[in-house]
Amino acid sequence: MRMVDVIHNKRNGQALTNEEIEFFVKGYTKGDIPDYQASALMMAIYFQGMNPRETAVLTKAMVDSGETIDLSGIQGHKVDKHSTGGVGDKITFIVGPLVASAGVPVAKMSGRGLGHTGGTLDKLEAIDGLQIEMSKEKFINNVNKHKLAVAGQTGNLAPADKKLYALRDVTATVEAIPLIAGSIMSKKLASGADSIVLDVKTGSGAFMKTLEDSEALAKEMVAIGNNLGRKTVAIISDMNQPLGFEVGNANEIKEAVDILQGAKVDDLRELSLEIASHMTVLAGAFSDYDEARITLEANLDNGQAFEAFRQFIIAQGGDVSMIDDKTKLPQAKFHVDVTADEEGFVAEIDAESIGTAAMYLGAGRATKEDEINHAVGITLKKKIGDTVQKGDVLVTLHADSESPENSIKKVKQAYRFSSEHVDRPTLIHKVIRD
Incomplete structure (x- = not known):
């Protein structure tokens, strides 16, 4: 079997056979298939997709590429x-x-x-x-x-x-x-x-x-x-x-x-x-x-x-x-309120921006080598649908400095307001069983 044929088949929209998928995963894991051919197949999959059988076989091949954890010693259904x-x-x-x-x-x-x-x-x-x-x-x-x-x-x-x-x-x-x-x-x-x-x-x-x-x-x-x-x-x-x-x-x-x-x-x-x-x-x-x-x-x-x-x-x-x-848990040195510059209803909170603000405080890692600060973080005081007056506290930053300007700026970017009433978002959209 040749890797170029596997790439060709997927590029042309064919479903890969079990053998082709297993050949690729084993070969790439062992280093027999170069990055440039694996990249070509990944891009072909990106555009052509995979059917449920292909995806299941790919997943099983990735599982079989290494160790599996034996939990048979645990009593009951895990x-x-x-x-x-x-x-x-x-x-x-x-x-x-x-x-x-x-x-x-x-x-x-x-x-x-x-x-x-x-x-x-x-x-x-x-x-x-x-x-x-x-x-x-x-x-x-x-x-x-x-x-x-x-x-x-x-x-x-x-x-x-x-x-x-x-x-x-x-x-x-x-x-x-x-x-x-x-x-x-x-x-x-x-x-x-x-x-x-x-x-x-x-x-x-x-x-x-x-x-x-x-x-x-x-x-x-x-x-x-x-x-x-x-x-x-x-x-x-x-x-x-x-x-x-x-x-x-x-x-x-x-x-x-x-x-x-x-x-x-x-x-x-x-x-x-x-x-x-x-x-x-x-x-x-x-x-x-x-x-x-x-x-x-x-x-x-x-x-x-x-x-x-x-x-x-x-x-x-x-x-x-x-x-x-709970007061024995790590505590930040400073607690900085970020307030609203306008009134209305909270219409949006960009969660990713709030997360970035927390990372700027030291709650997360930008690189694997960064140290986590367990004490710092953010407490939200207003969420979507809440009424806000100018000067109300939107969030409290728990920080190790008195003026965490980058985090303050990011929080203000995260909030958007509306003059009209805003419904609270649906929490659970769907449950999928098959």
Whole structure:
């Protein structure tokens, strides 16, 4: 088989055979196929697309290119969740304990952040002593005992995806939906869960800016999961403004704890319950969504989900007193209010600009070498649909300097106002099961 023939076939709109896809992935991973031929195929896929069979075979080949995590030592049906990313997305810290409170095991492999805030692991490290590196045996034991563990990704998972992503990043082929779907799902499938719930963001702060593109990506990923024997559901949720009111690291942990203690932050609580309900139904803990929802709402309000989070923190060596007394979490030196220059209704909040403002404060990384400042961040005081008078506080910046001018400027750019009443955005657009 020749790589030039594979490129030729896809360029002309043909569906690639299983053998052609596997030949390409194996050859490129081993270094037998050069970057220029792989680039040509990526561009052909960008323009010609792939059918569901092709995408599933590509994903499986990427999974098989490296190690897979054996979670067979965990008792019960293991369920995972994945978000395509967003500003203020602290859902894992709510959903994990919530699902665990229903007796469903959550074995979560997470990464660090590159961008507006830290990743899941960076945020957890705002809690003194919490260990995210552990042996496989301890990880499995923690899940069996507490139904929840979160650790850094170990092993050589989907090395073909790492090589292909680096290539796509410099050849303008990142946005090809089959390649995005294969990239995400190859890592999820290699991580060993039995079922997966995907939170696919849409809007200004999301990778996919339009509902149409978000739905296409969600359908592609659900098809991959189901074709490869993993029950998969996707929820398309709004990211036209930050999720919740906190952006940062320690303050996102704080807001997650607020929800676990029964706070009614509508969008954060609602999305957490939506994701957790689908996860527990896929795991077989409940017969249907409504039954799951009733029980999980009760577990938020009666303290069971919060206690599951406490036990998770203790099991991974964290200082649980920082959760019991949230004032012990890292605190910024200065708190700077950014006020409105006009009156009206908040019509838009560019979530990406808010994220960039947080990164300027030190909440995220511009490069992999940057250090995360867990204390800094942003608290939103006004969201879409709110009434604003001139001089009202839009956000409070938690900073290490008195005048974080770049962040102030970015926040002011993020807000747009209307003289007419503005409805609050729809939070959950669609649920896709097949």
